[in-house]
Amino acid sequence: MDLLDLRFVQALSSELRDGVRIVKAEVLVQPVECPLCKAADPYRHDSREQEFADAPIRGQPVRIQFQRRRYRCRDCGKTFFEPLQGFSAKRNMTRRLVHYIARDSLIRTFADVARDVAVDVQTVRGVFQDFSEWLRENHPIATPRIMGIDEAKRAKVLCTVLTDLERREYFDMLPSRKAKPLNDYLRKMPDKDRVEVVAMDLHQGFVTAIARHMPKAIRVADRYHIARLAQNAFDKAHVAARKELPTGERLAMFRKRGLLALRDRRLTESERAQVAAVLSPFPLLLATYESKEAFLTIYEAKDRQQADHALTRWLERLPVEISVYFRELTSAVSNNREIILNYFDRRYTNAFTEAANGISKLLQRTGRGYGFEVMRVKLLYGKRGQVVDLTNYDNDEGPPAGQYGYAMGMVASSGRKAGTTSGKPQRRGPAFSRVDRLIGEGYYDVGNDAIAKELTPLIDQFAASA
Ligand SMILES: [Zn+2]
Numbered sequence: 001m002d003l004l005d006l007r008f009v010q011a012l013s014s015e016l017r018d019g020v021r022i023v024k025a026e027v028l029v030q031p032v033e034c035p036l037c038k039a040a041d042p043y044r045h046d047s048r049e050q051e052f053a054d055a056p057i058r059g060q061p062v063r064i065q066f067q068r069r070r071y072r073c074r075d076c077g078k079t080f081f082e083p084l085q086g087f088s089a090k091r092n093m094t095r096r097l098v099h100y101i102a103r104d105s106l107i108r109t110f111a112d113v114a115r116d117v118a119v120d121v122q123t124v125r126g127v128f129q130d131f132s133e134w135l136r137e138n139h140p141i142a143t144p145r146i147m148g149i150d151e152a153k154r155a156k157v158l159c160t161v162l163t164d165l166e167r168r169e170y171f172d173m174l175p176s177r178k179a180k181p182l183n184d185y186l187r188k189m190p191d192k193d194r195v196e197v198v199a200m201d202l203h204q205g206f207v208t209a210i211a212r213h214m215p216k217a218i219r220v221a222d223r224y225h226i227a228r229l230a231q232n233a234f235d236k237a238h239v240a241a242r243k244e245l246p247t248g249e250r251l252a253m254f255r256k257r258g259l260l261a262l263r264d265r266r267l268t269e270s271e272r273a274q275v276a277a278v279l280s281p282f283p284l285l286l287a288t289y290e291s292k293e294a295f296l297t298i299y300e301a302k303d304r305q306q307a308d309h310a311l312t313r314w315l316e317r318l319p320v321e322i323s324v325y326f327r328e329l330t331s332a333v334s335n336n337r338e339i340i341l342n343y344f345d346r347r348y349t350n351a352f353t354e355a356a357n358g359i360s361k362l363l364q365r366t367g368r369g370y371g372f373e374v375m376r377v378k379l380l381y382g383k384r385g386q387v388v389d390l391t392n393y394d395n396d397e398g399p400p401a402g403q404y405g406y407a408m409g410m411v412a413s414s415g416r417k418a419g420t421t422s423g424k425p426q427r428r429g430p431a432f433s434r435v436d437r438l439i440g441e442g443y444y445d446v447g448n449d450a451i452a453k454e455l456t457p458l459i460d461q462f463a464a465s466a
Contacts, residue, residue: 004054004064006094007085020118021060027082031071035083039075046070050081053093053119055100061118064094088466091127093119099463102131105374106452125371132373134462135381143191144171147217148350149200149210151177159372160206165199165348170380175372179205186213199350201225202336221332221340222350223299229329230295231261236325237288264293288322295329304344311341378444381458382451 003011008029015022033040047069054062069082088098097117104113105128114121144164152159158177163170174181186192186209195217200206202221210219238260259271260278267275279286295314301307311333318326333340343349442448452459 003057006064009064009084009086016060019060021057021062022065023054023062024065027066027068027084029083030069031080031083034073034076034078035080036078037073037076039073042071042073042080044069045072045079048081051092052087053097053117055094055097056116059116061116063118090130090466091123095463095466098127098130098466099459101127102459102462103452103456105131105371106378106455107447107449109446110371110374125373128371128373128377130466131459131462132377134465135377135458138461139381139458140190141169141171141380143189143194145194146197146199146348147171147195148348149198149206150350151201151203163350165197165350173372173376173379177203177205179209182206182209183213186210189213197346197348199348200339201350202332202339204335207336207339218342218346219339220342220346220348221336223343224349226329226332226340227296227299229332230292230326233322233325233329234260234285234288234292237285237322240325241282241285260289263296284322287319288325291318291322291326299343301344304341307344308341311337377455378451382443382454 002009003014004023004025006025008027009025010028012024012026014024031042034042047067050066050068052064052066054064056062070079071082072079086095087093088095091098100117101113101124104116105124110121110124110128114124117124142164144162144166146165148161148163148165150161150163152161157175160174160177160182161170162172162174172185174185176182182205192214193216195214197218197220198210198214199220199222200210202225207219210217259267259275262271264272264275275289279289291314294317298307298310298314301310315330315333318330323330443450
């Protein structure tokens with residue numbers, strides 16, 4: 001068998017030069033017609049030396065060198081090279097090298113892949129970028145009807161994550177949370193008229209970009225994000241109260257912190273008594289606790305009108321002495337009251353914490369030495385990556401921090417409260433393989449080729465058309 005095993009190419013000689021296998025070869029077929037005007041019988045014009053990179057043979061990077069013949073058309077006078085099969089039309093490399101790079105970039109760093117095939121990192125990155133764009137074009141992910149927009153931290157950089165809250169899948173990711181890339185993206189987003197609802201936190205860049213590019217979509221503030229602002233108010237008051245105490249008492253108060261973070265109505269009688277005992281010496285802290293609880297109760301409103309009234313009443317009754325702790329919340333209310341109240345018309349939420357925690361964990365794991373694009377492809381096209389677990393998500397506190405993977409969002413039950421039918425938390429969505437378990441299994445680890453295996457049919461298609 002020929003060393004190269006490429007159709008219509010014959011290896012003539014082979015030598016090792018600086019660790020790279022150089023194969024001199026010739027093309028065995030001649031053109032019978034002009035590729036441009038189809039005129040028959042073009043004639044030999046001249047030849048040029050050309051070099052192509054190929055996939056490694058026995059661990060050695062390979063270069064194929066041709067003295068490649070050039071022909072001229074008798075009719076149109078254009079010149080063209082003899083035809084090659086199995087070579088990329090875009091880059092000086094074989095299609096099987098394109099395949100090799102696309103596949104291995106999913107499991108190793110660009111730098112490692114580049115070293116193994118003796119091309120520069122930019123070329124590897126470029127091939128992977130081509131693959132990513134090819135996926136976007138040929139296997140587009142349908143624009144969601146109910147979209148979630150969220151942020152996640154990758155290393156120390158914030159990313160924007162777009163999700164399909166109905167299908168509970170990733171829709172897309174941007175390597176930044178800045179307004180400009182988001183606006184550029186949304187401007188070009190296909191079928192954006194399809195988006196009816198966008199669940200979001202109230203990051204101002206999101207709020208204005210969605211309004212601008214999807215004016216008909218209803219923006220809904222994620223209730224868990226808003227609830228967190230209320231909880232933050234209490235935490236601030238708690239810190240302030242603790243600072244006034246001698247060290248021993250500070251510690252005792254700190255121990256009660258878990259209890260204080262629970263919703264009041266979830267407490268047992270004895271726990272409620274403990275909370276009252278902890279809070280009673282601190283009138284401001286107690287007032288903050290009560291205001292926080294009162295705010296969270298607004299979310300029990302039956303409809304928008306009721307919620308609207310309750311919110312007005314809450315703002316009126318907020319004691320001025322503790323308003324400083326609630327500033328984040330009250331400014332969110334005054335800036336984006338409509339978006340907060342929209343929740344009572346369209347009860348969608350964005351699993352904010354879970355998304356932020358889980359995706360960040362994942363990004364840390366896959367992020368080492370990877371391009372953002374690799375991670376995006378893994379998450380969007382690795383089908384296990386799209387599995388979303390919403391177990392126990394539908395409750396007032398949101399998910400316990402760090403306990404769950406990265407549920408992307410859910411449809412809140414309208415009217416009926418979760419967890420009340422069986423006494424146990426309701427299971428929603430696919431109750432299997434949590435993403436944190438996938439992380440634990442090393443699914444996204446460097447060197448784990450599970451995703452590469454999954455994507456091989458797509459890589460085959462891509463390389464065949466490269
Ligand atoms: Zn011609």
